[in-house]
Amino acid sequence: MSLVSFDDVGKTYRSLQGVDYQAVEHFSAEIEVGEFFCLLGPSGCGKTTVLKMLAGFEAPTSGQILMGGRPVTGAGRDRAVVFQGDDSLYGWLTAIENVEFGLRLRHVGKAERRQRAMHYLKLVGLGGQEQKYPAELSGGMKQRIQIARVLANEPQMLLMDEPFAALDAQTRSLMQLELANIWQATRTTVLFITHDIDEAVTLGKRIGVMEAGPRSRVKGVVEVALDGARRRTDDAFLRYYKQVYEMIRDEVAKSIARAD
Amino acid sequence: MPTPDTATHRSALIGVPGRAARRLWSAYGGYALGFVSLFLIWQWASLYLVSSVLFPPPTIVFRKALVLVRNGVLLEHLSASLQRILAGFIAGSLLGVPIGLAMGSFRPVRKLLEPYTEFLRFIPSVAMITVAVIWFGIGEASKIFLIIYTTIFIVILNTAAGVSAIAPNKIRAAQSLGATRTQIFFHVALPATVPYILTGMRLAMANSFTTIVAAELIAANDGLGKMLWDGRLFMLVDEIFVSLVTLGLLGFVTDRMFRWSIYTFAGKYSPAT
Numbered sequence: 001m002s003l004v005s006f007d008d009v010g011k012t013y014r015s016l017q018g019v020d021y022q023a024v025e026h027f028s029a030e031i032e033v034g035e036f037f038c039l040l041g042p043s044g045c046g047k048t049t050v051l052k053m054l055a056g057f058e059a060p061t062s063g064q065i066l067m068g069g070r071p072v073t074g075a076g077r078d079r080a081v082v083f084q085g086d087d088s089l090y091g092w093l094t095a096i097e098n099v100e101f102g103l104r105l106r107h108v109g110k111a112e113r114r115q116r117a118m119h120y121l122k123l124v125g126l127g128g129q130e131q132k133y134p135a136e137l138s139g140g141m142k143q144r145i146q147i148a149r150v151l152a153n154e155p156q157m158l159l160m161d162e163p164f165a166a167l168d169a170q171t172r173s174l175m176q177l178e179l180a181n182i183w184q185a186t187r188t189t190v191l192f193i194t195h196d197i198d199e200a201v202t203l204g205k206r207i208g209v210m211e212a213g214p215r216s217r218v219k220g221v222v223e224v225a226l227d228g229a230r231r232r233t234d235d236a237f238l239r240y241y242k243q244v245y246e247m248i249r250d251e252v253a254k255s256i257a258r259a260d
Numbered sequence: 261m262p263t264p265d266t267a268t269h270r271s272a273l274i275g276v277p278g279r280a281a282r283r284l285w286s287a288y289g290g291y292a293l294g295f296v297s298l299f300l301i302w303q304w305a306s307l308y309l310v311s312s313v314l315f316p317p318p319t320i321v322f323r324k325a326l327v328l329v330r331n332g333v334l335l336e337h338l339s340a341s342l343q344r345i346l347a348g349f350i351a352g353s354l355l356g357v358p359i360g361l362a363m364g365s366f367r368p369v370r371k372l373l374e375p376y377t378e379f380l381r382f383i384p385s386v387a388m389i390t391v392a393v394i395w396f397g398i399g400e401a402s403k404i405f406l407i408i409y410t411t412i413f414i415v416i417l418n419t420a421a422g423v424s425a426i427a428p429n430k431i432r433a434a435q436s437l438g439a440t441r442t443q444i445f446f447h448v449a450l451p452a453t454v455p456y457i458l459t460g461m462r463l464a465m466a467n468s469f470t471t472i473v474a475a476e477l478i479a480a481n482d483g484l485g486k487m488l489w490d491g492r493l494f495m496l497v498d499e500i501f502v503s504l505v506t507l508g509l510l511g512f513v514t515d516r517m518f519r520w521s522i523y524t525f526a527g528k529y530s531p532a533t
Contacts, residue, residue: 055432075432075435075436088429089430101447102437105439105447149433155436
């Protein structure tokens with residue numbers, strides 16, 4: 001059963017000089033309930049635009065997006081967002097106060113929200129750091145706070161916009177592993193945006209490969225039939241890597257050529 | 261090379277007071293030296309460089325200050341000025357913060373009020389002394405009006421700038437966590453703006469000193485500005501210098517206190533992240 005469906009979605013931006021830029025056009029995709037869907041594409045292909053439209057931050061210029069059968073009209077707590085940088089965290093709140101932010105908005109009692117926030121902080125490996133402010137934590141820890149914050153709000157779906165892109169390679173692969181474990185445990189539907197093939201094959205159940213922008217759309221979808229722990233050195237992993245790589249190679253070349 | 265053992269032994273010999281003194285020195289030592297050198301250079305310049313009654317050395321100024329403290333004159337002028345500054349500063353901030361928040365949050369409000377703020381803030385408060393005295397007389401009302409006038413635009417501008425500097429992702433995150441518009445205002449926009457509000461207030465405080473002295477120079481029965489003016493009229497150079505030094509110290513102390521209270525009560529509202 002599909003939870004989200006993008007139906008022939010297009011988005012046109014108008015620049016300050018009045019020039020139109022069609023970021024995505026005829027974009028169609030389905031995301032199933034409980035699946036980990038990776039949207040992979042070269043930089044500037046409109047991946048983030050797709051996420052922003054599903055999140056309700058921006059409206060599509062054509063087509064429609066359905067969530068649970070109903071058109072998306074604005075942001076809502078059924079679709080939680082993990083942002084790329086750390087500027088979405090509240091610097092005046094401690095780690096645990098950031099995590100319980102959504103619960104506080106709904107007036108959940110203090111004892112209960114502390115307990116629930118603590119549960120998710122421990123789940124992302126931040127037990128013992130709850131009284132620190134974001135500025136006192138490393139980049140990886142800040143992304144963990146973001147993940148705990150959205151999980152504590154118990155959304156129907158997570159939208160993740162290159163959440164690990166700014167992290168160093170070691171931290172990134174550790175975070176990928178932990179996210180895979182969290183997803184195994186919670187089975188929340190995830191839309192994960194990335195430009196990293198390795199990350200997509202490591203995490204995704206299905207990978208939607210996008211064309212180079214402008215007027216980008218889904219070029220094809222790869223179903224990753226791997227379970228549990230995925231090792232980068234396994235033959236099957238490498239086969240998927242190669243398959244996705246071949247789909248995206250031309251697109252990356254196009255996007256670089258257009259940027260010149 | 262000392263082994264860890266001898267190191268502990270030595271610090272045990274020096275004891276905690278030694279360490280406390282060192283910490284005190286690293287925190288305030290530079291300050292103390294700076295102030296001492298300031299007064300030493302002043303003393304030297306007055307005695308050997310200028311050597312005129314028109315530029316008294318600090319020793320004479322402090323002796324005069326002591327006399328004025330004993331007979332209560334200095335305290336009277338000081339408290340008059342300080343009360344005016346505080347009343348106007350608090351009223352101006354209380355008015356400026358909500359106006360700045362409204363201007364930063366709603367475009368129509370900004371369009372409507374910008375002509376006022378952009379026009380009035382270029383009329384210096386010193387220039388407004390004339391009308392203030394005509395409207396409110398030479399009593400407290402005109403001084404408090406002028407300090408409000410000095411404070412309000414700086415606070416409005418900084419607050420509005422703070423609101424527009426909020427990272428869009430902070431608002432978006434709150435929306436996706438289910439926040440209403442009112443909740444976004446109180447839980448995100450307001451706390452994110454606090455550092456800008458405090459900076460605006462600190463700048464306004466410094467400007468209030470300029471305004472109050474100018475206003476008291478022209479029309480007042482008491483205050484540090486009046487003391488300066490009387491000193492000029494009666495050629496009491498020592499008293500002029502007492503007033504000047506008092507202004508400097510008062511400004512320094514209030515600014516430090518303001519910084520300290522920001523650090524103590526609002527330290528978590530640091531502009532970072």
